[in-house]
Amino acid sequence: MSTAKTRHHHGDLKRALIQAGIDLLEEGGLEALSLRKCAARAGVSHAAPAHHFAGLPGLITAIAEEGFDIFSKYMTDAINAGEQTDRERLRGICRGYLQFGLSHSGLLKVMFGEHGLGVHAPRSDNREEAEAYLILRGVCAPFVPEGEDPHIVEAQVWSLIHGFTLLYLGGEFGCTDAPIEDSPFEAVMALIDRIGTQATG
Amino acid sequence: MSTAKTRHHHGDLKRALIQAGIDLLEEGGLEALSLRKCAARAGVSHAAPAHHFAGLPGLITAIAEEGFDIFSKYMTDAINAGEQTDRERLRGICRGYLQFGLSHSGLLKVMFGEHGLGVHAPRSDNREEAEAYLILRGVCAPFVPEGEDPHIVEAQVWSLIHGFTLLYLGGEFGCTDAPIEDSPFEAVMALIDRIGTQATG
DNA sequence: ACTCAATTTTGACACTGTAAAGTTAATCTT
DNA sequence: AAGATTAACTTTACAGTGTCAAAATTGAGT
Numbered sequence: 365m366s367t368a369k370t371r372h373h374h375g376d377l378k379r380a381l382i383q384a385g386i387d388l389l390e391e392g393g394l395e396a397l398s399l400r401k402c403a404a405r406a407g408v409s410h411a412a413p414a415h416h417f418a419g420l421p422g423l424i425t426a427i428a429e430e431g432f433d434i435f436s437k438y439m440t441d442a443i444n445a446g447e448q449t450d451r452e453r454l455r456g457i458c459r460g461y462l463q464f465g466l467s468h469s470g471l472l473k474v475m476f477g478e479h480g481l482g483v484h485a486p487r488s489d490n491r492e493e494a495e496a497y498l499i500l501r502g503v504c505a506p507f508v509p510e511g512e513d514p515h516i517v518e519a520q521v522w523s524l525i526h527g528f529t530l531l532y533l534g535g536e537f538g539c540t541d542a543p544i545e546d547s548p549f550e551a552v553m554a555l556i557d558r559i560g561t562q563a564t565g
Numbered sequence: 566m567s568t569a570k571t572r573h574h575h576g577d578l579k580r581a582l583i584q585a586g587i588d589l590l591e592e593g594g595l596e597a598l599s600l601r602k603c604a605a606r607a608g609v610s611h612a613a614p615a616h617h618f619a620g621l622p623g624l625i626t627a628i629a630e631e632g633f634d635i636f637s638k639y640m641t642d643a644i645n646a647g648e649q650t651d652r653e654r655l656r657g658i659c660r661g662y663l664q665f666g667l668s669h670s671g672l673l674k675v676m677f678g679e680h681g682l683g684v685h686a687p688r689s690d691n692r693e694e695a696e697a698y699l700i701l702r703g704v705c706a707p708f709v710p711e712g713e714d715p716h717i718v719e720a721q722v723w724s725l726i727h728g729f730t731l732l733y734l735g736g737e738f739g740c741t742d743a744p745i746e747d748s749p750f751e752a753v754m755a756l757i758d759r760i761g762t763q764a765t766g
Numbered sequence: 767a768c769t770c771a772a773t774t775t776t777g778a779c780a781c782t783g784t785a786a787a788g789t790t791a792a793t794c795t796t
Numbered sequence: 797a798a799g800a801t802t803a804a805c806t807t808t809a810c811a812g813t814g815t816c817a818a819a820a821t822t823g824a825g826t
Contacts, residue, residue: 419783520725522728523728526728528724551720554721559756770824781813791804
């Protein structure tokens with residue numbers, strides 16, 4: 365009664381379909397992703413995926429979960445790469461966030477976009493996304509004033525880096541090719557540096 | 566040689582198609598938007614739109630432009646509604662940004678999303694978007710330190726409110742139905758209040 | 767009235783997702 | 797071990813989609 369090992373025909377088609385979907389996504393963006401193409405790449409007929417996913421939205425959800433795993437890896441790597449001070453860890457997670465977006469824009473769109481979920485299903489009970497959020501929570505914790513709701517700082521950091529990443533990816537800052545250091549990224553980091561401080565004048 | 570008045574058959578089909586598209590978008594989200602349905606609503610055959618737009622991306626671009634007009638209106642209204650201090654105007658534009666997103670999420674997705682443009686075409690030479698950006702610029706101006714690049718403050722404000730709006734719309738804060746005052750919106754506004762100040766401690 | 771170009775329609779094609787029914791292969795039961 | 801059962805997959809079919817090419821229609825200019 366093995367759960368997903370070399371079962372009936374294909375071996376594990378589910379995995380193959382998800383991987384094909386990710387490849388398609390990274391090669392040609394969201395437009396290039398289709399159930400039938402995934403099936404073709406996995407070497408099965410076009411209706412086979414129906415037995416593993418709830419249609420296209422189901423496949424996209426599975427891809428998004430996979431995306432959150434990679435996303436988490438980017439963030440922890442960036443955190444660990446820098447100085448191990450509270451402030452540098454906070455900056456680090458932002459760098460990881462942006463770098464993930466730059467390297468996997470298709471995944472990012474799928475994770476937070478139209479289908480990702482959001483409307484279609486409650487995000488709460490999603491292991492992968494919850495894990496990513498816990499990383500954010502850990503990094504933000506040192507900046508949460510005693511007795512205050514941690515969600516406040518988390519919302520500030522998340523909104524800022526999420527917004528920047530999406531605008532940057534959309535070319536809204538008009539500098540998609542320039543080195544990151546020259547972009548408004550440092551400006552956003554300067555605002556990050558003000559989190560958990562008190563304003564004066 | 567009038568440019569767009571009661572010309573040949575339909576009157577001005579272009580306008581009707583854009584309006585149909587906006588309606589579709591607000592009724593059923595992005596999924597519900599299709600060239601053929603727009604054509605049907607405008608009472609023409611399915612291939613008629615081809616002569617007014619460069620395919621579906623072209624129609625979406627036109628809808629996005631219309632969206633930026635409405636967007637600008639939301640922001641200026643919110644700015645003018647509040648106290649006329651620099652700080653309150655800054656808060657006002659954020660309120661307008663969020664309220665537009667809440668009322669017209671489909672438009673927002675089209676404006677900044679996959680097709681909106683971003684990749685497909687350079688955003689710079691877009692009258693409607695440029696106008697929206699100028700509103701942001703005007704509100705940010707009082708907070709730009711002398712001799713510094715205004716883009717810095719603009720990127721900070723834009724990233725923050727854009728990210729918050731998208732995350733909020735995606736249900737990421739888990740409070741889509743609660744009153745805005747209870748949401749992390751106030752937290753984000755607290756960070757906005759720190760723009761143009763100096764950190765201490 | 768004739769011409770002509772812009773506008774719209776018709777028809778077709780290659781895709782898409784999805785559902786239903788049929789086929790094959792592995793597991794379970796006895 | 798043999799038959800029954802179920803899961804995985806294929807085949808077929810249908811309703812949509814965007815897009816193209818060729819025809820038909822319409823409005824305006826001469």
